[in-house]
Amino acid sequence: MESASGCICRVLLFPTEFYPMAQPTAQEQYMLELVNRARLDPTAEAVLYGIDLNQGLLSGTISAAQKQPLAFNPNLIGSARDHSQWMLDTDTFSHTGAGGSSAGDRMAEAGYAFTGSWTWGENIAWRGTTGTPNVTTSVGSQHESLFKSSGHRRNMLNGSFREIGIGALTGEFSGYNAVMTTQNFAKSGSKVFLTGVAFDDGVIDDDFYTVGEGLGGITITATRQSDGATVQTSTYGSGGYQVALAPGTYEVAFSGSGLNQTIRQTVTIGSQNLKLDLATDQLPTPATNPSPNPALSDLAPESPALTTIGEYGNVTLNHQWQTVILDKTYSNPVVIVSDPTRNGGDPATTRLRNVSGDSFQIRLQEPNYKDGNHTNEQVSYMVVEAGDWQLSDGTQLSAGTTSSNRLTSAGFDSVNLAGFDAAPTVLSQVQTYNGSDWVITRVKDRAPTGFNFGLQEEEALNQGSHVSEAVGWLAIAAGVANDGDTLLQSQTTGRRYASDRATVAFNANFDAAPSLIAKLGSFYGADTANLRLDSIGKASFGVRVAEEQSLDAELNHTQESVVFLALEGQSGILSGLAA
Template identity: 35%
Template sequence: MKSGSNRFQTRFAAAFLLFCFSALAHAGSVNLEWDAVVDERVDHYEVAYGASSGKYDANLVLTGTSVSVSGLSAGSTYYLAVRACDKLKVYCSEYSNEVVAQIPSLGPKADFTASVVSGVAPLTVTFVDQSEGQVSSVSWDFGDGATSRASTAVHTYTVAGTYTVKLKATGAGGSSQEIKSSLIKVTAPVVSDNGSGSDDSAGSDNGFDDAMASLPLETGEVEVDSDWSWVSFRRTFIDPVVIVKGISANDADPAVIRIENVSPDGFSMRVQEWGYLDGVHDPETVTYLVMERGRHQLPNGVWVEAGSVETNVTKAFQYQSFSSAFGSAPVVFASVVTFTGKQAVAARLKDIDSRGFYIGMREEEANDQVHWPERLDYIAWEPSSGVIDGLKYEVGTTDNAVTDSVYELPFGVTFDNAPMFVADMQTTDGGDTAGVRWTGFEAEFVDLWVQEEQSRDAEMAHTTEVVGYFAAEIQE
């Protein structure tokens, strides 16, 4: 029996050596084919392969005489062989002649994203390479004569115009180019006489058209209740970012401002009470702050960035970086500006520094905190104050001291009248759903506090938070 077994192995191996074994390599796979072994004892074939000759770390078992080996790494070399075995795998032939297959490198498919696509000059844009495949190098053409070879490139457009951006991605498998025509639209700031010798035209709102013509922003104070209201812009925007944050206290019920239909001409907004309330809310006074999307340097040298985040993150946070780092942590204001999810929801912030911040949404506490994706607009403004082009303003933060009790915030700027006011928590020290309310408005100060909602329990005590604020008055 022993000698018979040896003769069987020898005859099996000898027959197997008659294989005709070939391979054809494609991107990520190898097609193999061989001649069948004519022996009634052959039950199956084993195809073995690996990255080194004679050292196989994977195998396939099959009864046919061809197979496509897939899932192979592009640009790599593989060694493949086949043998025949009986049903119990007691006897197997020697491996066949070895085939060497070079998997072709994947040619790149160029693609990229831009942090902003429109704004007032100087406009800083961060371009990020999103090319697929094997990429060894990239080259950018920003459309204004400037180029770069960085995978993440930051470029500033200083001249008004429309620019086509090109990205060329190169790898072992070739090259690919993505061209986005007329992608970047840059507008020129309007030259202003800084309010001197101006003659207010009929119908202007507190001198806005003359006083703030050169600024890439608009601000205004309106009354709004639980019905949708339309706010028309007094100037033309290309891609506006809208902030409405902080509500007066004419009606004591907790609520948020909801915004939708943001367009170059205006937007819609309403007061939305939390779901456990009756939904009817008395008129409240709010300030809206609108800025052209992008990064802007104001005439006094202060940097401001306006952008958006698309997210469904609720009771959690995601990181949003600025297009360029600020000199120090800016004050950030954030608003939900779509109405995809009908449940009341508010934007919350935390961990703001010079490079970026964390942002997320909060539904009322009793909800499951699952919300449809929304667009959240943000404006980040360096702490500063003064008068620029007829706008007397102050942007700053409180101490980490604002709670559910009234906090008196004194202004550092001397306003002639109670200013327009936007306020947003810069921290999330207290996890309960809440917003900023204000009252007692004077030219010198405002009283504000953090108001929680009561869907889950009656308590409204809130720990200390830092509140960022924007206060402004148009100078006639």
């Protein structure tokens, strides 16, 4: 997000907008009503979707206070639709658009004038099906997914924004019949808006706008009481409207287009937008947002229905055990954790214990020959429900657990896979702490039908066997993918990484540093080793293969491949279908 500040002259009364008149569809209006419902009562929206308001964020990042409602801006509608169409046309899911443009670039190009104090933001989402997409249920599901995602939720509940454009378009995307949606948020200058929607509540009697209930062509006249100055607009076909008003007290009249009476309401415009709805089954209408909120059952997802299959996040840890509380509850969770950063020079790996349906414990472990104390490091983690899954773009994903006590010096165990057309990206992790000796996993012989793995203790002890441990694994089709809301990339690199620091580049076009789970992806060198990471950015990350010195002093390791899974943002959920 970008921002700037400045000074412009104060205007007492703004005339009717003369932007190019892009009008929202009923589905785009419905999405705006959902967004404004969330802004009216952020805590209630979080409760509705079963999350904490600041889930995935620092405490207090989003306040529970009511946020001003957003008003449609035709130019922002145009920029949002243009970007949605570009993503469909190019089969690209990214905030970076045509010609390398940012969302702010596209808003300005569409005619939105950034003046005075301004700011902007953007959310994007898509949802696909092999059948005919239901746009209404798709945008409802997209709203839920965006609200549950911490970064998107911050945009949605940013109190500085005043205007919005939504572009929800249909087309082919990644082999699916898709609904591609862009939300462009902005604030420019000092304009304040009266906004709302006129509807008859005749499709679903729930005191909330539903597609098919909008009343178009109703005239809205705002008359300022201090001097009689008036400004007039009319509702879109979707039922929505907005009008810029200078501060003051106004009589607002709704008339025409089938209304059997003129409805009047007095409102006071201050420094923030105000929402005034007309629900013709409940006249007169107070100047508040529609309430109560509809239940999730009213927003039934289209078939096939995506379900939450996992979540990811980041944690700072050291040698002390700490507990990670999960956002969801899982029946058979598989936890995969990245090899750590390299803030401390001593060897270190991650160990888990007490993996349960809603939490796990994690710490750093040094080899036995070290003192065991380690400075803070950062790791990303992924929790997946065990099973075979397919993301909305068709990407295959499988996860499971097995058990082993076999060290690499004694051989490898096998895991069978099904459903992959090529060798997948494979990540593995010891899930238990049955044995206190340092232990990691090594993977080799990846194929569409399976892979081999072994346990590895520090080199001086890597003979015989280790206490039997549960081992979790995750296999995902290699490449850039997304689940409809989250951009991700999984890859196994070529054999070109060793003890010297090197850089691994992302193919995915991330807007910021992603959550990164990276490990050794091969077994060309038998000495005990794992990865250490640094400089994780939006385009690449630094890596080196790190041995330990329990047996000898040398640290040189032969070239290995690196396996990684990068997911957009610092936390989020992953959705999919049972395969």
